[in-house]
Amino acid sequence: MRRSLKWFAVATTIGMVFILLGGALVTKTDSGMGCGRSWPLCNGQLIPGDITPELVIELAHRVVSGAVGFMVLILSIWAWKAIGHIRETKFLAALSFAFLLLQGLIGAAAVVWGQSDFVLALHFGISLISFASVFLLTLLIFEIDKKFDAENLVIDHKMRSHIVGITIYSYLVIYTGALVRHMNASLVCPDWPLCSNSAFSLPDNIYEWVQMGHRAAAGIIFLWVAYLTWLAVKEYRHEKVLFWGWIISMVLVTLQVIAGALVIFTRLNLYIALSHAFFITCLFGMFSYFLLLVYRSRGKSVMPGKSSSLGSGL
Numbered sequence: 593m594r595r596s597l598k599w600f601a602v603a604t605t606i607g608m609v610f611i612l613l614g615g616a617l618v619t620k621t622d623s624g625m626g627c628g629r630s631w632p633l634c635n636g637q638l639i640p641g642d643i644t645p646e647l648v649i650e651l652a653h654r655v656v657s658g659a660v661g662f663m664v665l666i667l668s669i670w671a672w673k674a675i676g677h678i679r680e681t682k683f684l685a686a687l688s689f690a691f692l693l694l695q696g697l698i699g700a701a702a703v704v705w706g707q708s709d710f711v712l713a714l715h716f717g718i719s720l721i722s723f724a725s726v727f728l729l730t731l732l733i734f735e736i737d738k739k740f741d742a743e744n745l746v747i748d749h750k751m752r753s754h755i756v757g758i759t760i761y762s763y764l765v766i767y768t769g770a771l772v773r774h775m776n777a778s779l780v781c782p783d784w785p786l787c788s789n790s791a792f793s794l795p796d797n798i799y800e801w802v803q804m805g806h807r808a809a810a811g812i813i814f815l816w817v818a819y820l821t822w823l824a825v826k827e828y829r830h831e832k833v834l835f836w837g838w839i840i841s842m843v844l845v846t847l848q849v850i851a852g853a854l855v856i857f858t859r860l861n862l863y864i865a866l867s868h869a870f871f872i873t874c875l876f877g878m879f880s881y882f883l884l885l886v887y888r889s890r891g892k893s894v895m896p897g898k899s900s901s902l903g904s905g906l
Contacts, residue, residue, distance in 0.1 A: 597674055601730040604667045607660035608723040609873060614653040615716060616869040619773045620862060624702065626650030631703045632658075657696060664689050664726060671729055678732055680884065688725035695719045713770035717763060723873060724880035731881065745833060747889040751823065755886050758816050759879040765813050766872060768806040777803045778865075784856045785811070810852060817845045833885065837878060844875040
């Protein structure tokens with residue numbers, strides 16, 4: 593049964609990624625009204641008659657979200673019964689389904705009644721919390737046979753503070769990125785990294801403020817991850833979970849910045865725009881795992897002459 597649970601957990605995690613990318617696709621192709629003001633039916637019909645590309649994208653997103661929603665529910669119940677003795681399991685199981693349900697309700701409300709761009713920008717972030725919960729639940733399931741054993745890891749106060757801070761801050765970066773998409777401000781600044789490379793000037797309107805605010809926030813998180821990667825290489829070289837975790841995070845945040853720049857240079861190429869959403873999804877998953885390690889490291893003290901005590905790796 594454990595083997596089946598592992599495969600199902602992996603499939604559900606991949607399904608959550610498809611939900612996030614599908615939501616980004618709906619926004620980027622302006623397909624949110626592809627099914628009109630009707631939910632869960634499309635234009636009030638079970639089988640729509642007038643097929644358009646926007647309708648196909650919106651309807652496909654709804655179908656995938658519904659199917660994966662059932663998978664998350666099954667995984668939550670299954671994990672609760674199978675590994676409920678692991679202290680984080682029940683919390684993550686409840687969180688994953690609750691936030692996926694909340695995401696669906698916000699999406700339905702946006703279709704039926706409409707929402708402001710500032711409210712719609714929360715949609716991606718709420719889905720991301722559900723994804724992170726499913727991802728961590730999957731790691732707990734694999735941890736049963738010590739493939740992700742990090743029980744003995746000790747993280748010092750400085751690293752713990754940075755992990756908590758950057759995880760919270762990353763959510764702000766994600767929100768501003770979602771706001772850029774929902775306000776159709778992706779190409780309001782034609783150059784990169786400045787809004788206009790020909791001359792430095794402050795933004796002229798709300799759209800430029802949102803775009804440049806997101807770029808500034810993304811630049812800060814890039815520097816922050818770079819610093820923490822340097823710290824991990826310096827002080828946690830023998831702690832493979834943190835060492836390789838921050839190396840992976842550095843790669844992801846670099847790819848995220850490159851994809852963000854290419855979105856501008858390619859004038860919103862769809863595949864690059866979706867990769868931009870994919871990289872931040874993976875990065876937030878890493879931050880969430882670090883947060884789990886911080887939770888487990890609470891109350892543990894660093895032994896003299898050692899930065900921490902974990903010997904096993906990813």
